[in-house]
Ligand SMILES: Nc1nc2c(ncn2[C@@H]2O[C@H](COP(=O)(O)OP(=O)(O)OP(=O)(O)O)[C@@H](O)[C@H]2O)c(=O)[nH]1
């Protein structure tokens with residue numbers, strides 16, 4: 001059984017536009033790079049993942065050993081569909097499609113997702129709101145059209161039903177917490193940040209002020225004891 005992970009990443013200067021109200025362009029690019037690196041590290045450490053491929057024109061983002069796939073154009077769903085077919089042609093028995101903006105995803109969660117997904121051969125990870133989809137596990141080479149975009153979780157469930165496939169819905173914290181909107185970043189800081197503060201014995205200090213829109217006061221991440229923000233601020 002060969003399981004490939006498949007991601008899609010557009011050029012970083014075009015990404016995370018919904019965070020433009022709280023992060024500068026340079027900060028958004030660094031956030032994209034840091035989150036991608038975290039996801040790739042977790043995939044690398046996962047026992048159930050044999051290979052990793054990324055559909056992207058930004059091959060400079062990828063560490064050695066990660067396969068870059070050409071982006072055929074036509075948007076995310078088309079890119080992932082083409083990527084999955086390319087992996088099946090290379091011998092993949094299973095493909096785990098996941099997003100690159102899951103900063104708290106762990107190797108053990110990836111293993112758990114794949115193992116649970118094998119029960120029905122199709123698994124979906126909803127985001128924490130239950131609206132988006134952050135990962136899709138597919139066993140075999142049966143057709144499945146990716147439906148990322150607005151209300152993608154419902155649309156993926158509909159796609160499963162249309163294909164007469166039973167979807168296993170898996171809720172794991174690292175798969176649920178993607179960073180799309182300023183509120184997601186705030187939420188992430190409120191969980192991971194406070195955990196870190198607790199470990200450092202500095203409870204309460206990291207979150208004393210909420211994210212502030214850049215239009216009024218430029219939000220300056222305080223990187224003191226939070227590695228993700230440190231990387232976003234300092235590269
Ligand atoms: N290769 C490739 N990746 C894409 C494409 N569209 C989106 N992506 C990637 O798919 C993931 C989800 O995409 P989006 O939610 O549209 O973009 P985002 O950068 O996360 O955020 P916004 O700009 O705020 O929408 C991100 O990793 C994107 O880089 C595409 O056409 N080609």
Ligand SMILES: O=C(O)[C@H](O)COP(=O)(O)O
Nearest residue numbers: 132133148149152178180
């Ligand atoms: O379908 C979705 O859930 C989104 O398009 C996925 O991308 P995002 O969570 O990064 O917006």
